[in-house]
Amino acid sequence: MARARESDKPAVLVTGGAGYIGSHACKALAAAGHVPVTFDNITTGWRDAVKFGPLEEGDLLDRARLDEVFDRHRPVAVMHFAALSLVGEAVREPGRYWRTNLAGSLNLVEAAVSAGCMNFVFSSTCATYGDQDGVVLDESSPQLPMNAYGRSKRAIEEMLDDFRAAHGLNTVVFRYFNVAGADPDGEIGEFHRPETHLIPLMLDAIDGGRPALTIFGTDYPTPDGTCIRDYVHVSDLADAHVKGVSWLLDGRGGRVFNLGTGSGFSVREVVAASGVVTNRAVPVEYGGRRPGDAARLVSGSTRASAELGWKPGRSTLGRMISDAWRWHRNGRYEA
């Protein structure tokens, strides 16, 4: 017989809870009265980031370990963040991406269904849309991913549809645009090794940690020639996930939501805003285009606000950069 849950509060299993977005989701879940149980193999995440609930170390490819964790905590829902997520790496090492992302997700979904945990929130990505020449991207836009990262995420979305049809798995799929910022209380933040993302690299350059930020490409078909992205504050994103769990626990499901603000900013605009927020010069140099980068990725959807009541209130460029700057200067984990 399954053991009694260790707390009266409902547990939510958070794969990748030691990572950037997963740790912010754990904080939001704890604030909403859940016990976030982190399942993470600590390859790209950090033990120091697991502050709001227990850590269960394990790998998604280890089905027996997953079964053990479902049995121990009996979660009411799963939030599935754990994945490899670097486009350049995916182009070079597709096998690793398909195995970790798709095979790992298959194990997790099967473990959830066999444990009777039928509420599933999945982290997908705007990378599943690919590069569509700047058209407005909403949830019904065609999915034309350009690499193994985007394709593995699209395949998992399709796999979830099959499990919904066959087993009644309730799913919410979030397609993220560019996640930025850090916990406003400074408890957790973005920390990747290696770092590849624009804002943390720029803050590091501003702070003297690297000689300069390289702007990848100034010849895109955009007003200032640099790529445009739709940036979302990580704590707003975390709030959307908690709303996603409530939506599922209310018996709804089978829905895809873009998580973006609908406003796009160019790399040059982000550079300028960072200079203003930090009141420092931003050392930049100019390089060629980075393979795989789309010119413009902006969400054209209001579905998440209309249906989930999501309000990305912290997602101004200034706020995201200032929260990331505070974290850069005072936070970070022991590497």
Ligand code: UFG
């Ligand atoms: N950029 C630079 N210099 C850098 C780093 C980034 O100019 O040193 C530019 C990129 O070319 C891009 C923009 O800044 O135009 C944002 O780049 P990020 O690496 O911060 O973010 P991406 O848009 O590449 O990546 C995000 C997610 C990925 C996801 C991808 C989908 O982080 O997980 O969107 O397109 F796959």
